[in-house]
Structure formats: structure tokens, C-alpha cells
Amino acid sequence: MLLWSSDLQGLSLLCLFFCSRMGLLLKILVPFVGLVLAFCFYSKEDFKPEMLKGKRVIVTGASTGIGEQMAYHLARMGAHVLITARTEAKLQKVVTRCLELGAASAHYMNGSMEDMALAEDVVKEAKQLWGGLDMLILNHIGYTYFNYFDGDVEHIRKLLEINFLSYVAMTVSALPMLKESGGSILVVSSTAGKIGIPFVAPYSATKFALDGFFSSLRQELIIENINVSITLCILGHIATETAEKTVSHVMQKPGAPKKECALEIIKSGALRKRELYYPYTTVRIPLLIRDWTPEFLDSLIRNSLNVEKVKRS
């Protein structure tokens, strides 16, 4: 219901954009938009932090960035957290901070998600620690360059292992526990996993793969009446350290706040939404026009970047 009202919001914003160009705004759209926004306001599902109290949550890629912020939000809500990444020293600091913030418990496992055995071991650790699992947040990504595709097929293979296959491996291992708890899978993806954005071809391939696999799996869970939700989180540019180091020279606008982004991801998973679009306007509207005017959207994306500042390496 919330997704439908969000779509109506997006469609209304889109209509406002087009019709404001044609001066039809006052006659046709104002009443329509008023009705839609009233409906959206009254149809919002309320998130409550207590929804996460005592819940058992794995967060991958949580040594920094959005994943780190998600761990802190979950800690404030009183969840049990198990976080992963490669850098042990950073994970130790995040665990300490989670306990200070009120986590019911906080643990970490370090290692690279190139290793499918680690992906499975993280889930086994959750079973050892908690006897079950309520939420699996798949968030980590491998090194991503922002430049013209250089023809390196091996880089794509490695990125598919880290950004896609490890997500599948963790899901396969976690499903029995999630079926038992009626839990949730949150898959963190990107605008670049829904539309063609230049300079991120390998990364984009891995994010499109996530959409294909998890959207298909969601259908199968529904067919079999299995009460496990899958939320695909489509993010625009977020101001994390890595993203700013990688693209600040190219972007014409700053990234959205990582702390708020992290909270919206957790809320969307707790409310069992089908997809999250954050920031809503910069992500949802391109998706609404994607199939109607793909060439127009492609030109919008190119114009949103300082393309001349990307030099072939």
C-alpha cells in the first residue's frame, strides 16, 4: 500500500513537472495532486523503533559507510547485531560503539566476501550465537572504479563474486532460519542497478544481477506462501567516504546523508516494503521516465555529471 502511494507521489511530481511546462497546472492537476497527497498521508504505515528490539540482524559491509550507520541505528533500537567486513580494527570499533548505543548484543566476523565459505560461516555464526535470524542486510561491495570500462573481464568476474554471488550464498544459508522467524532480507542496490549510468559498467552489472535474482526469488516465496520479505533498496548518490573520494569531482550535487539513508533502509525492511528509493526524487523519478523516454533519461544522467572531468586511465 505504501509503495503504491509512493508511486502516486512520484507520478504526481512527474505530472507537475510536465504540466507546469504546459500551463495546465491550475486547471487539471492541483485537485488531482491534492487528492493523491491526502491519500498518501493517510495511507502511510508507521515505523516504530521497537520493531527491531531484540531482533537478530546480520549487517555486511558494516566497518564504514552506510553499513556502519545501519549497525548504529540497530543498536539504538536494541537489536542483536553481527557485522562483517575485512578490516578487523574498524569492526572492533563499530562493535564497541554498538554496545555503548544499547545493542542487545554485538559481534563481528572479518574476512573477504570473495570467499563463499566466509559468506556461509557468517550465517552459521548467527545460528551459534542466537539460534536464529530475523533480518539479513546485504550491503557490502568490492572496490569500484568510476571510469570508462577498461575491458578487464577478470575485474567483472571478481566483482560478481563479491557484490552478487556472496549475497546469494548468504541468502541460501540464511533462508531456513528466516523461514522459521518470518524474517526479512534487505538487498542494498543502486540507481546504477536499474538504469544505465556511465563509468560504472562492472559495478552496474552486479547490481542489475541482484535485481534479477532477488525479484525472481521474491516471486517464488510468494507462490509458496513463505513469509520471508525481500526489500531491494535502490540508492542514489550517498555521501560516504568512499563515494566522495571516488566521485565528488564529477558530481554536481553533494551526496545524501548516510545516517538518514541507513535509517530509511532499516525502516523499509521492517515494514517489509518491496523496494526503497532513496533519495526519493532523484531515484524514483528517473525510474518512472525510464521506460517512457529512455533517451531523454540517458541525456539527463549524462548532464548530471561533469563528464569532461573523467579521463581514461
Ligand SMILES: NC(=O)C1=CN([C@@H]2O[C@H](COP(=O)(O)OP(=O)(O)OC[C@H]3O[C@@H](n4cnc5c(N)ncnc54)[C@H](OP(=O)(O)O)[C@@H]3O)[C@@H](O)[C@H]2O)C=CC1
Ligand atoms: N555511497 C553511494 O553513493 C551509494 C552506495 N550504494 C550502495 O550502498 C552500499 C554501501 O555503500 P557505501 O557505504 O558507500 O560503501 P563503503 O565503501 O563505504 O563500504 C563498503 C563496505 O564493504 C566492505 N567491503 C569492501 N570490500 C569487501 C570485501 N571484499 N568483502 C567484504 N566486505 C568488503 C568495506 O569494509 P572493508 O574494506 O573493511 O572490507 C565496507 O565496510 C553498497 O551496496 C553500495 O552499492 C548504492 C548507491 C550509492
Ligand SMILES: C[C@H](CCC(=O)NCC(=O)O)[C@H]1CC[C@H]2[C@@H]3C(=O)C[C@@H]4C[C@H](O)CC[C@]4(C)[C@H]3CC[C@]12C
Ligand atoms: C552518479 C550517480 C547518480 C546519477 C543520478 O542519479 N543523477 C541524477 C541526480 O543525481 O539528480 C550515482 C548513483 C549511484 C552512485 C554509485 C553507486 O551506486 C555506489 C558506488 C559507491 C562507491 O563507493 C563509489 C562510487 C559508486 C559507483 C557511486 C558513484 C555515483 C553513482 C553512480
